[in-house]
Amino acid sequence: MLSKFENDVVIVLAGEAGQGIQSIEGILSLLLKRSGYNYFSTSEFMSRVRGGVNSTEIRISSQEVNGFRNRIDILIPLSDKSVDHLKSRLTDQTLVIGEKDKTTYKKSIEVPFSDIAKEIGNKIFSNTVAAGFICGLLNVELQLCKDFIAEYFASKKQDIIDKNIIAISKGHKIGKDLEQIKITIDKSKKIQKHLLLTGAEAVSLGALAGGCNFVCAYPMSPATSVLENMASYSKDNDIIVEQVEDEIGVINMTLGAWYAGARAMATTSGGGFALMSEGISLCAMIESPLVMHIAQRPGPATGLPTRTEQGDLNLVLYAGHGDFPRIILAPGTLEEAFYQSRNAFNMSAKYQMPVFILTDQFFVDSKYNIENFDLDNFEIEESIVKTNPDYQRFAFTKDGLSPRGIPNHGKGLVCVDSDEHDESGHITEDFDIRVKMVDKRKHKLKLVEKDITPPKLIGKENYKTLVICWGSTFNTLKEALEELENEDISLLHFSWIYPLHKDTFDYLNKADKTIIVENNSSGQMAQLIRSTTGFAIDEEILKYNGLPFSVEELKQKITNLINKEKK
Amino acid sequence: MNNKFDIKNNSDIAWCPGCGNFLIRKEIMSVLEELKLSPQELVLVSGIGQAAKMPQYVNSNFFNGLHGRGLPPATAIKAANPQLTVLAFGGDGDMYGEGGNHLLHTSRRNPDITLFVHDNMIYGLTKGQASPTTNFGFETPVQNFGVFERPLNPIALAISLEITFVARVFCGHPEQTQEIMKKAINHKGFALVDIFQPCVSFNKINTHKWFEENTYYLKEDYDPTDRDKAFKKAYETMPFPLGVIYKNDGRKTFEENLHIYQKNDTPLVKRSTNLSNIKNEINKKI
Numbered sequence: 001m002l003s004k005f006e007n008d009v010v011i012v013l014a015g016e017a018g019q020g021i022q023s024i025e026g027i028l029s030l031l032l033k034r035s036g037y038n039y040f041s042t043s044e045f046m047s048r049v050r051g052g053v054n055s056t057e058i059r060i061s062s063q064e065v066n067g068f069r070n071r072i073d074i075l076i077p078l079s080d081k082s083v084d085h086l087k088s089r090l091t092d093q094t095l096v097i098g099e100k101d102k103t104t105y106k107k108s109i110e111v112p113f114s115d116i117a118k119e120i121g122n123k124i125f126s127n128t129v130a131a132g133f134i135c136g137l138l139n140v141e142l143q144l145c146k147d148f149i150a151e152y153f154a155s156k157k158q159d160i161i162d163k164n165i166i167a168i169s170k171g172h173k174i175g176k177d178l179e180q181i182k183i184t185i186d187k188s189k190k191i192q193k194h195l196l197l198t199g200a201e202a203v204s205l206g207a208l209a210g211g212c213n214f215v216c217a218y219p220m221s222p223a224t225s226v227l228e229n230m231a232s233y234s235k236d237n238d239i240i241v242e243q244v245e246d247e248i249g250v251i252n253m254t255l256g257a258w259y260a261g262a263r264a265m266a267t268t269s270g271g272g273f274a275l276m277s278e279g280i281s282l283c284a285m286i287e288s289p290l291v292m293h294i295a296q297r298p299g300p301a302t303g304l305p306t307r308t309e310q311g312d313l314n315l316v317l318y319a320g321h322g323d324f325p326r327i328i329l330a331p332g333t334l335e336e337a338f339y340q341s342r343n344a345f346n347m348s349a350k351y352q353m354p355v356f357i358l359t360d361q362f363f364v365d366s367k368y369n370i371e372n373f374d375l376d377n378f379e380i381e382e383s384i385v386k387t388n389p390d391y392q393r394f395a396f397t398k399d400g401l402s403p404r405g406i407p408n409h410g411k412g413l414v415c416v417d418s419d420e421h422d423e424s425g426h427i428t429e430d431f432d433i434r435v436k437m438v439d440k441r442k443h444k445l446k447l448v449e450k451d452i453t454p455p456k457l458i459g460k461e462n463y464k465t466l467v468i469c470w471g472s473t474f475n476t477l478k479e480a481l482e483e484l485e486n487e488d489i490s491l492l493h494f495s496w497i498y499p500l501h502k503d504t505f506d507y508l509n510k511a512d513k514t515i516i517v518e519n520n521s522s523g524q525m526a527q528l529i530r531s532t533t534g535f536a537i538d539e540e541i542l543k544y545n546g547l548p549f550s551v552e553e554l555k556q557k558i559t560n561l562i563n564k565e566k567k
Numbered sequence: 568m569n570n571k572f573d574i575k576n577n578s579d580i581a582w583c584p585g586c587g588n589f590l591i592r593k594e595i596m597s598v599l600e601e602l603k604l605s606p607q608e609l610v611l612v613s614g615i616g617q618a619a620k621m622p623q624y625v626n627s628n629f630f631n632g633l634h635g636r637g638l639p640p641a642t643a644i645k646a647a648n649p650q651l652t653v654l655a656f657g658g659d660g661d662m663y664g665e666g667g668n669h670l671l672h673t674s675r676r677n678p679d680i681t682l683f684v685h686d687n688m689i690y691g692l693t694k695g696q697a698s699p700t701t702n703f704g705f706e707t708p709v710q711n712f713g714v715f716e717r718p719l720n721p722i723a724l725a726i727s728l729e730i731t732f733v734a735r736v737f738c739g740h741p742e743q744t745q746e747i748m749k750k751a752i753n754h755k756g757f758a759l760v761d762i763f764q765p766c767v768s769f770n771k772i773n774t775h776k777w778f779e780e781n782t783y784y785l786k787e788d789y790d791p792t793d794r795d796k797a798f799k800k801a802y803e804t805m806p807f808p809l810g811v812i813y814k815n816d817g818r819k820t821f822e823e824n825l826h827i828y829q830k831n832d833t834p835l836v837k838r839s840t841n842l843s844n845i846k847n848e849i850n851k852k853i
Contacts, residue, residue, distance in 0.1 A: 193853060194853070195849065195852040195853055196852055196853075197852050201852065205845075205848065205849055205852075208845055208848060209845050209849075211840045213835055213838070213840070214643070214646075214647060214835070216643075233848055234826060234827075235826075236844055236847070236848065237840075237841070237844050237845070237848070238827050238835060238838045238840075238841075239827070240646055240647070240825055240827060240835060242646075244639065244672070245668050245669065245671070245672035246668055248636065248639075248668075248669075249636075249639040249668070249669055249672065250639075252632060252633065252636040252639035252640050252643075253639040253640060253642060253643040254643070255632070255640055255643075256612070256630060256632075256639060256640025256641065256642065256643030256644045256647075257643040257644070257646070257647050259630050259640065259643075259644060260610075260643065260644040260647035260648045260651070260836055261647060261648060261836030262643070262647040262835055262836055264643075278633055279633065279636070282632055282633050282636075286630075286632075372849070372850075372853070373849060375842065375845070375846065375849075380839075380840055406648075406836065407607070407608075407610050407628040407644070407648065407651055408607045408608045408628075408648065408650065408651060410607075411607065412607075413606055413607065413626070413627060413628050413629075414628045415622075415628065415629050415631075416629070416630055416631065417623070417629075417631040418615065418631060418632055418633055419631070425629075426623055427581075427620070427623055
């Protein structure tokens with residue numbers, strides 16, 4: 001029987017950690033994008049280096065749809081436990097393709113990737129055979145595949161390159177000749193010029209473009225990829241990258257770097273960030289800039305180390321003892337991640353306060369194509385002054401910001417202290433100065449207001465139901481609402497979390513019904529909205545099993561809530 | 568005293584009268600003057616404690632951070648701008664207790680900074696509890712049955728970590744102390760100077776007199792580059808040896824090892840971002 005897939009196909013690769021799913025995905029992603037297909041992928045892993053079952057979803061579509069789908073059209077299992085691991089996502093239409101012993105499912109097609117690889121000379125080539133097979137299914141030009149493989153394996157010996165070219169060609173032929181499957185998806189020349197990025201890469205490139213030149217971190221999933229990206233950029237760019245002994249060292253080193261005049265960033269996850277709390281408080285006291293990327297994963301404690309959640313908003317909102325201002329951002333798209341990370345450095349330098357970029361495992365590990373970035377109309381603003389002999393780091397000024405000097409840049413001295421201090425930065429217990437300093441720090445949040453990005457409304461202005469979300473859930477929710485085709489429902493996405501935009505209340509108050517979607521168990525954003533605006537959101541759709549929302553489940557849950565109202 | 572590192576208003580120094588910190592302050596200021604450093608190119612970094620207040624009382628740039636956390640910012644400041652002279656100050660609790668992990672790893676990095684630990688074998692600012700170097704059996708309001716933990720041996724620890732300059736001084740001897748402070752600051756790499764210092768308020772055992780009676784100076788023919796001998800000296804007690812106990816000039820510093828300084832010694836903070844490099848990096852993703 002013929003299986004037809006039009007405009008959108010979801011292919012899932014599954015197998016043990018270490019079997020090479022990531023390398024197949026690595027080959028496919030660029031190759032498919034360069035041949036003009038819209039590409040989206042996301043991965044879920046177990047917290048182990050070998051064994052278990054991991055899977056990567058690859059979505060090829062005519063439109064740019066970057067939501068996570070639960071449905072699997074084609075499953076390519078590399079291990080015998082793969083089908084069982086993903087059984088809840090398999091339907092009557094799902095095709096399972098691969099080696100006979102691994103594809104025990106009602107609709108399956110046998111393709112002996114390993115045997116073909118062994119014929120070429122080594123089982124190791126089976127991943128390239130599989131990548132070639134998928135390219136064949138999607139009718140990617142063979143020459144493009146061969147050229148790409150030569151480029152991809154360029155650092156290897158010629159023999160290895162040659163055998164991989166044979167492998168991709170053999171896989172390609174099988175895929176192309178397979179008569180049971182017909183996939184029709186539009187390609188576009190425009191996409192060939194697109195960037196193909198993960199969330200982690202968008203954050204990292206944004207930081208690079210923002211003038212980040214000092215990165216320190218302690219490795220922690222899922223934030224490590226940003227550290228690795230920055231390390232890779234440091235080969236050709238002036239960036240100091242240092243892996244520090246612990247997160248306490250990280251935050252204090254980051255602050256030292258800013259003090260000396262660098263533009264520093266740290267990247268971590270909730271557990272690591274928790275260790276940094278005292279340092280965040282120091283950042284506030286010495287009015288230092290700071291850019292911090294936090295990729296959330298489910299807690300408490302070690303939680304589910306490789307899974308996803310939006311459970312650390314409250315942590316980031318309240319971290320650090322004492323009262324002080326901060327900025328919290330949570331990109332929903334790769335574009336937002338890039339521009340927010342880039343702008344975070346200027347903003348942090350200008351307002352001399354921490355800027356937190358909140359992502360999560362789903363966001364940093366998802367990848368898709370987007371238009372190239374606009375680098376015009378942006379300048380790196382150091383916001384550093386040359387100091388005079390009478391320079392005072394914490395001078396009271398008209399606009400409320402004390403000009404920031406750095407050591408040995410001018411004739412003044414730059415003195416910063418974790419104790420309450422006078423204008424010169426020296427310890428004081430003068431109660432009047434204390435009050436003035438607290439007010440000065442607090443006032444900066446007012447200054448930030450004019451820079452706040454408003455929440456993004458998708459859909460009609462005169463909505464009846466407003467679905468609210470923040471951070472990484474945007475693409476999936478947007479797609480779910482588009483598919484519901486209900487003109488009465490609009491979507492409001494917050495990429496700027498704190499301080500909340502002044503129009504928030506009006507957006508919510510206009511709706512007959514409000515629904516918030518959060519990848520956590522307590523509705524932390526709903527709490528923030530309520531505590532800031534007094535508005536209580538009607539319904540919550542929460543998920544906290546460690547996985548991201550899928551388009552299908554959001555459609556179902558929103559439909560249920562709308563129908564509940566009708567009854 | 569006419570010293571450019573002296574602060575204008577030094578009447579309100581928060582140390583107890585008779586505190587060893589006053590001597591250390593005087594000593595460090597004359598060393599800085601003698602080395603012809605300028606307050607602008609000098610950064611004093613510290614954590615929290617009585618010793619960590621030192622930067623407040625010296626006319627220079629300073630970063631007076633969190634308890635135990637002096638070394639990470641000091642390392643970063645030096646890395647971001649190697650033209651600065653960076654000195655870190657802390658007490659035995661600050662640097663050997665709360666900040667112990669940073670001491671271990673700063674030794675691995677070997678930044679070109681100098682660490683002065685005011686070692687009075689007691690907690691001063693929190694009023695008299697045991698520190699990591701408090702003597703065995705010492706009674707305090709908390710350790711009221713006497714300290715039963717073994718005191719940390721900072722000199723042996725430092726040598727084992729290959730800290731590239733390890734010295735011990737007694738602040739009651741300004742001339743010798745200044746000489747060693749000078750050597751430490753001039754040393755290229757991470758230098759630790761453990762400063763024996765009496766605490767007049769909370770340590771009635773390790774007094775000025777006690778330090779006088781229980782220390783001696785290493786002889787001129789002592790070779791601090793011999794690590795085995797240095798270890799032996801590190802374990803000598805009653806009397807404790809004073810002087811440069813261990814030294815290794817053969818290690819590259821953190822800054823020298825950093826990729827960005829391999830071909831260009833312009834400090835990071837004086838470089839500007841290259842937009843075409845950024846574009847290249849982005850376009851690799853096409």
